Amino acid sequence: MNTDLLFDFSVDKEKQTVYMTREFNADLELVWEAWTTAELLDKWWGPKPFVTKTKVMNFEVGGRRFFAMVSPEGQERWFVQKYTAISPKTNFKTYNTFADADENRELPGSDWDYNFSEHNGITKVSITIFNESRERMEKMVGMGAIQGCAAQFNNLDELLATLSQK
């Protein structure tokens, strides 16, 4: 495995935004395909030991991906990602929410922004995750530090879970 591929992970507590950047040893075309087709997504989204199963996916603006992460015990956790913007092979945006098996969404969710660029055969994917509810954010932020007590920790958990799709 190529170990010198960049992986950047940071949290802006003020903006309550999470940033991730990762490089992949493949051309843009292939990486884009891996992120935007159900068949390929299900092969890597996991993450182990979880398995991801996409039930519905239309990759178009206004379309959605409705999928479950399944634990080794067979427990399902459902998610909906609505595609809010798509610029082929450059960028797409989603609005992510938890859901139940009947696709009833639990609002609010979070906004995800994915950017793709290739340089010398290495493709860089940058993701920005922003939680839409300011109020919810402020609850989690005090004196510039991320903080959590029982209820607030749940919110934070939710945010993280949305991020991790777990």
Add this chain to the structure above:
Amino acid sequence: MTPNALAEHFDTTRQGVSKHLRILSECELIKQEHKGREIYYHLEIDKMKEIDKWLEQFRKIWETRFSQLDDLLATIKKQKK
């Protein structure tokens, strides 16, 4: 530290500092100690570490996910050759 001492370090009102302290206390990230008329606040280092751990778990999930994508991309590239 006392709220007054804390306020000196921030460009904010004493009321603002108190509000932050109240929320941090509710979250058990700081601890109050009464000494005479003053209240001293202490940082709960272990609680702070819990938050770090929580972020670390999140990061791990993505690390795992990305390495699975690495494997998949390598497999597809091999198949195409």
